[in-house]
Amino acid sequence: MDLGSINPVLLISALLLASTPILLAAMGELVVEKSGVLNLGVEGMMIVGAVSGFMAAVESGSPALGFLAAAAAAAVLALLFGVLTQVLLSNQVATGLGLTLFGLGISSLMGQGYVGIRPPASPRLDLPVLSELPVVGPVLFSQHALVYLSLAAVAGVWWYLRSTRSGLILRAVGESHEAAHALGYSVLGTRLAAIAFGGALAGLGGACLSLVIVPQWTEGMTAGRGWIALAIVVFGSWRAWRVLLGAYLFGGVSVLQLNLQAAGIAIPVELLSMSPYLITILVLVIISSDKRRAQANAPNSLGRTFHASG
Amino acid sequence: MRPTRWGARSTLRAERSPCNSKLGENMTKTLLLAAAAAMSMGLPAFGDSHGDGPVKAGFVYVGPIGDGGWTYEHHQGLLAVEEHFGDKVETVYQESVPEGADAERAMTQMALQGADIIFTTSFGYMDPTINVAANFPDVKFEHATGYKRADNVSTYSARFYEGRAVQGHIAGKMTKTNKIGYIASFPIPEVIRGINSAYIHAKKANPDVEMSVIWVYTWFDPPKEADAAKALIDNGVDVVLQHTDSTAPQAAAAEAGVISFGQASDMSEYAPLPRVSSIIDNWAPYYIARVQAVMDGTWESVDIWDGIGPGMVEIGEISDAVPADVKAEAEALRDAIASGEYHAFTGPLNKQDGSPWLAEGETADDGTLLGMNFYVEGITGEIPN
Incomplete structure (x- = not known):
């Protein structure tokens, strides 16, 4: 056993970055589900974000434009889901699954000419002075911009849902769309906005994979991360900070177990490789173990179609 | 009118049941049951010409053909078969087929739709290949990197x-x-x-x-x-x-x-x-030879393991x-x-x-x-x- 070869600073740094795509996608899905819509198309939106962001970054040479394009493309795809489920009242579960299949297919079509190309590098954001600090510097102040953005998204979503009027309306729509409608709030408008927001964040998460973590375009590269994000929203019982914890636990333990293997630590590999799933579920189930409160937090209208005529 | 809350509850159930094993994979499995059905419906419609028509070769891939590695090279083999035989051959393939029950479905579907020879290109397809081959004695199966064979199942691998x-x-x-x-x-x-x-x-x-x-x-x-x-x-x-x-x-x-x-x-x-x-991995010569054997009626179950010498590696x-x-x-x-x-x-x-x-x-x-x-x-x- 040799823990000496693991550098904790590099490890925490890697952990923060590895968790970011899942965290972004989960934050988006949290808002969508809070508005009462179940969008199972996270995986599809992520991969479309991954390929669009990659293409835009390669063509323009600017990673920032890539991220914008990723968010926009995935939001458009999400709105397609929104129109189908909210306006045309299709089944949300089936449409969401269809969105994932569609996203996987169209992304591989779009990415045909982009296999094996290196994207422009997206540098870490070195905050002056602060990033020079020992230990804390590289961990806290020398991360990629998306890491900060994802944390800002958590704080923002938490604050928005908890303290703003519009956040309250969104939650009302998610709890009882009939009541919200009767009070004169636009169920359709609120949900479409939430769906587009969820798509944009999922797209950013996808671009984080194709532009920062991997960084290259490969078909099917999200490899199930959208489903993990969906699971974390539920296990985090629709609370922003628990979702953050879940995403960091999952991403963190995933990276940690790879590092433990690389360092040759004497824990059976089988245990290590299932640990991200086990630990994430265990911790989130335990902190959400008060069933009544957890259920009270689940949006009441989740997955139900709404039509104004009642 | 009471809200039914089915949405919330069915989500919870779907995601809590797999506590005993991997969250990610089971999530995918549970939620994708419907998707699996959708996917199989979404398969390209294969023609059903059989007999005098072209030999139909099917390929089951574990990853996408654009992975730049393993599956990419198998697909290069498929393209080489098409180029070599032209109109005499028809090919079908399915990408990203999970190892396990889904693989059996993919193979069965290819066999039902008239494939004469099916290449299954991942180690984890071994038992599915053997199972499906038992149901289709007239279809030839070629399993990559495994060790189980039958009268209509060959194995091939590279050193x-x-x-x-x-x-x-x-x-x-x-x-x-x-x-x-x-x-x-x-x-x-x-x-x-x-x-x-x-x-x-x-x-x-x-x-x-x-x-x-x-x-x-x-x-x-x-x-x-x-x-x-x-x-x-x-x-x-x-x-x-x-x-x-x-x-x-x-x-x-x-x-x-x-x-x-x-x-x-x-x-x-x-x-x-x-x-x-x-x-x-250069699979093309092997794939061409095996499709040729089906055309000639000389196909037999073999166990091929070639390395650098014969050019497979x-x-x-x-x-x-x-x-x-x-x-x-x-x-x-x-x-x-x-x-x-x-x-x-x-x-x-x-x-x-x-x-x-x-x-x-x-x-x-x-x-x-x-x-x-x-x-x-x-x-x-x-x-x-």
């Missing part, structure tokens, strides 16, 4: 470990930190052979070399492969070998300025650095980043293996626990290699069960 020997030699010579890393997929003989072969030849080239192995339990998961490569590099490794299918570790190696090897495909877009050489160009003398040694090693003059597992070799395996000058027999479930002496860590 990738011969290529690993060449990589191991280069790795041992090129490492400055004396630490090389290996991204391993699943603990099956094929992967273990590669690890052993790479280690033996790295050690011969550089007695101080140490090797770290990371098991990622996937063939294709680019972000995870990239994270594994980074974990190795963060732990001081400066040469990364991979036995997974995507080019993600190449990108990670490029960023960190360390050395890597193309796997299954040349991955030449990463040459000259980080990719200094590669193992290329190719060593991709060794780039200029490798010093000329190392390159010459590596090429000499390649040629000696190709001519049969040298075997990649030649004694004296001990097993990891120190017990003797091969005596001086003795070479490993295929039976032992096919079932290899042990590390050779000097590799640390344990093989997971």
Whole structure:
């Protein structure tokens, strides 16, 4: 056993970055589900974000434009889901699954000419002075911009849902769309906005994979991360900070177990490789173990179609 | 009117039930039950011409054809078959078929729709192939890298470990930190052979070399492969070998300025650095020969295991980043293996626990290699069960 070869600073740094795509996608899905819509198309939106962001970054040479394009493309795809489920009242579960299949297919079509190309590098954001600090510097102040953005998204979503009027309306729509409608709030408008927001964040998460973590375009590269994000929203019982914890636990333990293997630590590999799933579920189930409160937090209208005529 | 809340509850149930095992995979499975149905409906409609018409060859792939590695090369084989036979052959393929029950469905569907020969191109398709083949005695099946055969099931594989020997030699010579890393997929003989072969030849080239192995339990998961490569590099490794299918570790190696090897495909877009050489699987000649055999009515169940000599395994160009003398040694090693003059597992070799395996000058027999479930002496860590 040799823990000496693991550098904790590099490890925490890697952990923060590895968790970011899942965290972004989960934050988006949290808002969508809070508005009462179940969008199972996270995986599809992520991969479309991954390929669009990659293409835009390669063509323009600017990673920032890539991220914008990723968010926009995935939001458009999400709105397609929104129109189908909210306006045309299709089944949300089936449409969401269809969105994932569609996203996987169209992304591989779009990415045909982009296999094996290196994207422009997206540098870490070195905050002056602060990033020079020992230990804390590289961990806290020398991360990629998306890491900060994802944390800002958590704080923002938490604050928005908890303290703003519009956040309250969104939650009302998610709890009882009939009541919200009767009070004169636009169920359709609120949900479409939430769906587009969820798509944009999922797209950013996808671009984080194709532009920062991997960084290259490969078909099917999200490899199930959208489903993990969906699971974390539920296990985090629709609370922003628990979702953050879940995403960091999952991403963190995933990276940690790879590092433990690389360092040759004497824990059976089988245990290590299932640990991200086990630990994430265990911790989130335990902190959400008060069933009544957890259920009270689940949006009441989740997955139900709404039509104004009642 | 009371709200029914079915949405919330069904979500909870779907996601809580798999507590006893992996969250991610079970999530995918539970939620994708419907998707599986949708996917099979979405398959391209195959024609049903059979008999006098063209021979229909089906291919089942474990990853997307754009993975740049394993599946990409199998698909190159399919394209070569199409080019060789033109109108006389019709091909169908399905990508990203999970190993397990889904694979049986994919194969059954191909067989029902008139495929005459079906190539199943991943180790995990072994039992599904045998099961489906039993239901379709007139269809020929070809399973890559497995060991179970039947009257209508052949197996074929390549001696990738011969290529690993060449990589191991280069790795041992090129490492400055004396630490090389290996991204391993699943603990099956094929992967273990590669690890052993790479280690033996790295050690011969550089007695101080140490090797770290990371098991990622996937063939294709680019972000995870990239994270594994980074974990190795963060732990001081400066040469990364991979036995997974995507080019993600190449990108990670490029960023960190360390050395890597193309796997299954040349991955030449990463040459000259980080990719200094590669193992290329060349399936095309085999696929053409087997489709020809079906046309001629001469197809028989065989067990093919070819290496560098017959050209099933190719060593991709060794780039200029490798010093000329190392390159010459590596090429000499390649040629000696190709001519049969040298075997990649030649004694004296001990097993990891120190017990003797091969005596001086003795070479490993295929039976032992096919079932290899042990590390050779000097590799640390344990093989997971």
